[in-house]
Amino acid sequence: MNQMSEPLEQTRLYDRPDWLYLLREFDTLYRHGTAGGSRPIRAHRKRVRDALSSIIYANPAITPRAPQPKPVTTHLGRALDLGARGAVQGMSQALSRVTDQLTWEYGYEKVPKALIKKYAYCEVVGPRGPVPSEKLVLGFVLFAPSTTYPQHSHREIEESYISVAGAWSENDAAVHAPGSLILNRPGLEHRITTGELTPCLLAYAWTGSKERLCEPEMKLSSPRRERMEKGI
Numbered sequence: 001m002n003q004m005s006e007p008l009e010q011t012r013l014y015d016r017p018d019w020l021y022l023l024r025e026f027d028t029l030y031r032h033g034t035a036g037g038s039r040p041i042r043a044h045r046k047r048v049r050d051a052l053s054s055i056i057y058a059n060p061a062i063t064p065r066a067p068q069p070k071p072v073t074t075h076l077g078r079a080l081d082l083g084a085r086g087a088v089q090g091m092s093q094a095l096s097r098v099t100d101q102l103t104w105e106y107g108y109e110k111v112p113k114a115l116i117k118k119y120a121y122c123e124v125v126g127p128r129g130p131v132p133s134e135k136l137v138l139g140f141v142l143f144a145p146s147t148t149y150p151q152h153s154h155r156e157i158e159e160s161y162i163s164v165a166g167a168w169s170e171n172d173a174a175v176h177a178p179g180s181l182i183l184n185r186p187g188l189e190h191r192i193t194t195g196e197l198t199p200c201l202l203a204y205a206w207t208g209s210k211e212r213l214c215e216p217e218m219k220l221s222s223p224r225r226e227r228m229e230k231g232i
């Protein structure tokens with residue numbers, strides 16, 4: 001067979017051990033962590049690990065994506081250093097092996113000016129790859145110190161965050177440290193603030209219908225509309 005007629009070989013998940021080990025860190029967190037006695041959290045954790053197990057078992061072809069930094073990724077090294085000393089060190093170390101391959105993005109057509117240098121996320125599993133799936137999205141979101149990520153919700157998508165590095169608060173309700181899991185049920189309005197001195201790195205999982213995961217319609221809530229709806 002000459003070179004021209006050789007089939008193009010696809011790279012599969014098992015050919016990329018760094019990606020595979022990163023997914024196994026997600027599996028460890030969603031399999032062996034605790035639901036703290038909450039039934040919805042327990043159900044969510046099961047949905048995530050069941051979907052993830054079937055993805056790993058299928059050994060899918062990797063979808064190549066161009067690496068893309070964002071201004072906030074200048075904080076990633078510090079976040080990974082902090083993460084490597086914390087409760088989720090395995091995840092932080094596994095992520096540090098693929099940092100040169102991550103595609104960081106904003107997800108909004110119009111990014112609020114205040115967030116341009118302070119926020120970005122990257123997907124590891126999802127409809128666009130690099131590990132393709134239409135039933136689960138796994139990724140990371142990175143915030144610079146002193147960031148306020150405005151009020152938003154996700155229609156028909158259930159979201160969980162697991163803190164990897166840094167301290168943060170959701171809806172001014174608690175301070176979450178590395179190892180904490182926070183569940184945002186579909187439609188729940190949430191706003192995130194991060195501590196003053198360190199960046200904050202969260203691993204996240206989204207479950208929902210194929211249609212919704214493919215078109216998540218990322219929108220920030222309009223504070224003016226909210227005030228009008230609440231009559232204040």
Ligand SMILES: [Fe+2]
Binds near residue numbers: 154184190
């Ligand atoms: Fe969210």
